Structures are given as structure tokens and as C-alpha cells.
Amino acid sequence: MTHHHAHAPGEGHAHCHSVGTSNERRALIAAVITGTVMIAEVIGGIVTGSLALLADAAHMLADCAALLLAWWAFRLSRKPADASRTYGHDRFQIVAAFANGVTLALLTLWIVIEAIERTASPQTIDGLPMTVVALVGLAANIVAFAVLHGGDRENLNMRGALLHVAGDILGSLAAIIAGLVIVFTGWLPIDAILSILIALLLVRAAWFLIRDSGRILLQSTPSGFDREAVRADLQASVPGVADVRHMHVWSITEQRCVATLNLVLADGTDPCTAISALKARMAEAHGVDHVTVEVVRE
Missing domain, CATH: 3.30.70.1350 (Cation efflux protein, cytoplasmic domain)
Incomplete structure (x- = not known):
């Protein structure tokens, strides 16, 4: 019997490193932007008494953590193969993508539960400041999305990061629309209705991310x-x-x-x-x- 190997671990993958470094830098920039907006939303939520903004800030906290995880995964994947990890550290990106998919699914569940509770007992919301803070959040999220969008969109880890920021953009848009409706009509249930619609969009994206990364982790064809x-x-x-x-x-x-x-x-x-x-x-x-x-x- 004769064994032949195509190449030693770590050989032939140098061409991926420039893309990996770009993805790594983009994930870190997006994490810094998201973290900054989260602090602004916490302050805005406390000042206006808006539960919607505080809920969005909690969402942003999870997203900032997800982006930092994506950044760390890219950073780790650049390490060369060693005796204990003969294929290198690339697979950590897939673990990060899977974790981000699960986080997205849990976030959507939390949004739905929160929205149902809010429908049962509507909170008084100061619509105008809420809309202003949500507009700032939207602008920052669009910048973060543009930064990530310039990276490698075939990469599952990058896709997970993009989905989190896309969820933030939708959340900011919902907060803006809800804020304007509350300012002009005073109809509070709009906040909960829009939250549930966004949750439905996010859960579909989360499922595809979990499925694709899960296939790789389970060594599927x-x-x-x-x-x-x-x-x-x-x-x-x-x-x-x-x-x-x-x-x-x-x-x-x-x-x-x-x-x-x-x-x-x-x-x-x-x-x-x-x-x-x-x-x-x-x-x-x-x-x-x-x-x-x-x-x-x-």
C-alpha cells in the first residue's frame, strides 16, 4: 500500500492571508463603531425612558461581542499549523460563525418575548429623542455594514458579522419608524409589531448561518x-x-x-x-x- 499526501499542512494557503487580514481589520472597525453606538443608546434610553432604545442597546452589546468574536477568529486563523493542530486554526472561524448564528437566534427569541410583554402593557415612550438617537444608530450601523461589506462575503465568519450588523440596521429603522408613529399618532403598539417583523427576518438568516457552519463542523460532504x-x-x-x-x-x-x-x-x-x-x-x-x-x- 502506498500513501501520498497533496501537501504538508499550512502549505499552499499563503494567498488567503491578505484577505484574512483585511477581514480581521474590518471586523475590528465594525466592533468599535457598534460599541460606541451602544453607549450612546444606553444614555439615550435612560434620558428618554425609552425601553425600545435600551432593548436596542442590549442588541448592540451582543453584536459588538459577536464582531469581536469574528475579529478574534480571523486573528487566530492566521496562526500557522502546529503539532496539535495540523490543519492550522482556520476552523475557529467556523466555530465563531456557528456561535454567532446561535446568538442571533436567541436574540430574535428575546425580541419576540419582549414585544409580547410590551403589547400586554404598553410603556410610555418619548418619541422624538428616541427617533434622534435611532437615526444616529442607523448612520453608524450603515457605516459598519459598508466596512464589512468590502470584505470576503463568501467567508462564513464574515457573513455572521454582516448579519448581526444588518439586524442592527433593521432595528434602527424600526425604532425610527416607531418613534415617528408615536410622535404623530401616540400609537404605542407599533413598536412591538415592528420588533416582531424584524425578529422573523433575523431568525431566517440565523438558521442559514447555523446550517452552513454546522455542516462543516459535522464533517459533512x-x-x-x-x-x-x-x-x-x-x-x-x-x-x-x-x-x-x-x-x-x-x-x-x-x-x-x-x-x-x-x-x-x-x-x-x-x-x-x-x-x-x-x-x-x-x-x-x-x-x-x-x-x-x-x-x-x-
């Missing part, structure tokens, strides 16, 4: 990867390949796929030539650039 089709393609396009067995494919991150497989070769085929051709085919046609091949006899 990457989305859209058809094992049988790939097996047939390798047999048809790589000279000397008689059969491909026990193929396992999983992801370290959404950009890094890994595979192991057993290879049965036709008589007289040079194993090194066949393995090199198979690895090249896996990388070019199927996006898997780290393949461990074991040559087995019939």
Missing part, C-alpha cells in the same frame, strides 16, 4: 459535491484508474476542502503518475486541493 459523479469523472478522465473507493470529502473552512480515497490502478500503471494526475484533476475540476491517496490491490 461540501454542499453541491456529488461523490458518485466525481468518482465516475476520475475513472473516465485519469489514465490508469480502474476504481475509486472509500472516498471521504469534508471541509476545514468553506474555502478549504479535504479528501481521502483508495485507488485501484489498472495493471502496468505507474502509481506516481496516476496519483499526480488524479490530484490535479481533483483540484482543477472539483475544487479539492488537499487529497490523501492510498493505492490498494484488487
